Amino acid sequence: MDQSTEVSTSPQGWLRGRGEPSLAEVFRSIRIDPSGSAFRRALAFVGPGYLVAVGYMDPGNWATSIAGGAQFGYALLFVALLSNVMAIILQSLCARLAVGSGRDLAQACRDAFPRPVAWILWLFAEIAIIATDIAEVVGTAIGLNLLFGIPLELGVIITALDVFIILWLQRLGFRWIEAFVISLLGVIFFCFFIQIALADPDWRGVILGFAPTVDIVRNPRMLYLALGILGATVMPHNLYLHSGIVQTRAFGHTLEQKREALKFATLDSTAALMFALLINAAILILAAATFYKTGRTDIAELGDAHAMLAPLLGSLLAPKLFAVALLCCGLNSTVTATMAGQIVMEGFLEIRLPAWMRRLITRMVAIVPAAIVTIYYGQSGSGALLILSQVILAFQLPFAIVPLVMFTRDRNKMGPLVAPLWLTAVAAVIAAIIIALNVKLLYDLI
Numbered sequence: 001m002d003q004s005t006e007v008s009t010s011p012q013g014w015l016r017g018r019g020e021p022s023l024a025e026v027f028r029s030i031r032i033d034p035s036g037s038a039f040r041r042a043l044a045f046v047g048p049g050y051l052v053a054v055g056y057m058d059p060g061n062w063a064t065s066i067a068g069g070a071q072f073g074y075a076l077l078f079v080a081l082l083s084n085v086m087a088i089i090l091q092s093l094c095a096r097l098a099v100g101s102g103r104d105l106a107q108a109c110r111d112a113f114p115r116p117v118a119w120i121l122w123l124f125a126e127i128a129i130i131a132t133d134i135a136e137v138v139g140t141a142i143g144l145n146l147l148f149g150i151p152l153e154l155g156v157i158i159t160a161l162d163v164f165i166i167l168w169l170q171r172l173g174f175r176w177i178e179a180f181v182i183s184l185l186g187v188i189f190f191c192f193f194i195q196i197a198l199a200d201p202d203w204r205g206v207i208l209g210f211a212p213t214v215d216i217v218r219n220p221r222m223l224y225l226a227l228g229i230l231g232a233t234v235m236p237h238n239l240y241l242h243s244g245i246v247q248t249r250a251f252g253h254t255l256e257q258k259r260e261a262l263k264f265a266t267l268d269s270t271a272a273l274m275f276a277l278l279i280n281a282a283i284l285i286l287a288a289a290t291f292y293k294t295g296r297t298d299i300a301e302l303g304d305a306h307a308m309l310a311p312l313l314g315s316l317l318a319p320k321l322f323a324v325a326l327l328c329c330g331l332n333s334t335v336t337a338t339m340a341g342q343i344v345m346e347g348f349l350e351i352r353l354p355a356w357m358r359r360l361i362t363r364m365v366a367i368v369p370a371a372i373v374t375i376y377y378g379q380s381g382s383g384a385l386l387i388l389s390q391v392i393l394a395f396q397l398p399f400a401i402v403p404l405v406m407f408t409r410d411r412n413k414m415g416p417l418v419a420p421l422w423l424t425a426v427a428a429v430i431a432a433i434i435i436a437l438n439v440k441l442l443y444d445l446i
Contacts, residue, residue, distance in 0.1 A: 059139020106347025
């Protein structure tokens, strides 16, 4: 189908037609061969889920997981697991929205709500992306500092250059971006596999850590870190990102082809997020097996964690692997956050600029305030800043989740691919839990 025809459709139930797609340069650029085997068609959908999974193991996640493991041992593994289940369900709704309506979440908000409401949602989305970028800028800069001794201030500036990496990879094709991200994920997994082997955790404690505990609600400090883990896992910008990059696949337009596209896209994101859970849990397990076990419950800074690994594990390899994994996480996260920023700005505001200028503007909107805060606080306050950024993300989540649930349950907007009642009910419960935890945290802080 011709792209111009595709973008002009205005399904019943929307206030406005969709207009130009976000990420227009890669929209429907990956061909799906309808005559190929089911395996080859499924393989064509592998990729977007791993870009989304990057957000579930970014440097902000490291800070919350390290602090959680150091202070409470394996107890918060349950929160990591619960957050991951929530993320899988919500990302399946993102894929459903993209395939069923032909819109990403930003476009859907713009086309479904009055403009003042859409502008408010855009503002919240930008705040979430700025909070995300604070975590990623800090993490990447610390990684550069730990590995190469580059000052934090210079490292922050270097992170701005990732926009050119994205432009270069995108010129080669969207598959190159996916390959770049998946390769770095492999490096991160290898680094943590070795570190966990060196740490030799209490595996019985690890298994028990996945069981729920009421202490999370009773202990304000534990709840604060739990919300940080939640915000770092179910990240608002990831909902916008996934609903946009699913549409890089040129799937068919019949109902059967769309159902198949939804199935394969959901399988891709589910498998990728389970992989992300392994890395998330590994960070927390490493902190529990090294810092909590030895009474170093004060560890929250990434730099401190790096410095303590060698004496605690008796190996100089461990801190090097930690720094390499952190740098890879930072690079991956800044790439995907920049793409999410472009989807948000184009989807809500319909900005029409050359690709390089759009990317530069969306990157600067997020990185300038992030850089100012990072340089002001310096490395000494990076841990507290990272955790705070993740709690901010938790507070922004309802403003992305509630519209997502509303759209996917509306048959007028989704047609035959409307979400089944049970899925809507589960997603609504997830939204309610997040809002309730936010209210409880606010009460504790006040």
